[in-house]
Amino acid sequence: MEQQTIKDVPTARILVLGDAGVGKSRLTDLLAKSEDTPTPATRRVGDCWWNVQVRLHEHPRNVWLPPTPEWTSSSSTSSASPSSTTELFPRRPTAACELVPYFVEFYDLKSSLRMPREHRNRLYRHIDGIILVYDLLRMGTHDNLHDWLYQPLRQICRHRHKRLRPILKRRHVPILVVGTKLDLLPTRRLRSSGKIASQLGTDEILVNCLDAQSFEPQKSRNASKVQKFLNSAIEFKLNFPSSTRR
Ligand SMILES: Nc1nc2c(ncn2[C@@H]2O[C@H](COP(=O)(O)OP(=O)(O)O)[C@@H](O)[C@H]2O)c(=O)[nH]1
Numbered sequence: 001m002e003q004q005t006i007k008d009v010p011t012a013r014i015l016v017l018g019d020a021g022v023g024k025s026r027l028t029d030l031l032a033k034s035e036d037t038p039t040p041a042t043r044r045v046g047d048c049w050w051n052v053q054v055r056l057h058e059h060p061r062n063v064w065l066p067p068t069p070e071w072t073s074s075s076s077t078s079s080a081s082p083s084s085t086t087e088l089f090p091r092r093p094t095a096a097c098e099l100v101p102y103f104v105e106f107y108d109l110k111s112s113l114r115m116p117r118e119h120r121n122r123l124y125r126h127i128d129g130i131i132l133v134y135d136l137l138r139m140g141t142h143d144n145l146h147d148w149l150y151q152p153l154r155q156i157c158r159h160r161h162k163r164l165r166p167i168l169k170r171r172h173v174p175i176l177v178v179g180t181k182l183d184l185l186p187t188r189r190l191r192s193s194g195k196i197a198s199q200l201g202t203d204e205i206l207v208n209c210l211d212a213q214s215f216e217p218q219k220s221r222n223a224s225k226v227q228k229f230l231n232s233a234i235e236f237k238l239n240f241p242s243s244t245r246r
């Protein structure tokens, strides 16, 4: 693989949306925590309007290797070869997977601030994935997610898909729905009808944001859903690049 410097590492941007108090900041903290960014100081990026936290993510990319000859020699123990030295050319190139590093920035709005719309829209154009957060104990926060989603989706469709209206049936920007405060839920209701995740055809995860191990692979399937979401966000970035670099 080519030598990469830190300046060459591209950045994918994830918008974290939801009502005040649902757990966005706690969740962002958990998602951005990694071996390379173990403490808040190592993952926080300054921005006056947003709490921005960053981590590294390795995106698996298939690369096609050209056909290369394989040699078998008569001195080898294989007696199946009809000739003494045989050159074998595979008919098709072979696939290999390489891991490409990306920075992933999570943007979580500082709830005390009222940001001018133009300023917000400027960020939305560069967003590659959206996390919708609600509180499992307050289902009103779930219903409000439609409102949270509307403007960002509109801007993303307009600037990345070049369409004027959100088109949810087509390949929209990757979305992950997160229900928080699982630890406080007395019984686990697994209703999926009428929920925004099933309407959007996206994954939903339920988490306890106070548990630092909520995204440990051995503890739940949450970690693999987050990995899948981040990979989709990077593919969205590659397929629908934003027109200007930010
Ligand atoms: N018990 C519990 N408390 C949580 C959870 N997520 C967030 N909280 C608490 O809810 C409050 C609001 O969380 P915060 O992340 O600041 O919400 P934000 O306004 O959406 O950023 C804080 O006191 C958190 O400690 C959770 O999963 N379980």
Ligand SMILES: [Mg+2]
Residues within 6 Å of the ligand: 024, 025, 108, 109, 110, 111
């Ligand atoms: Mg917050």
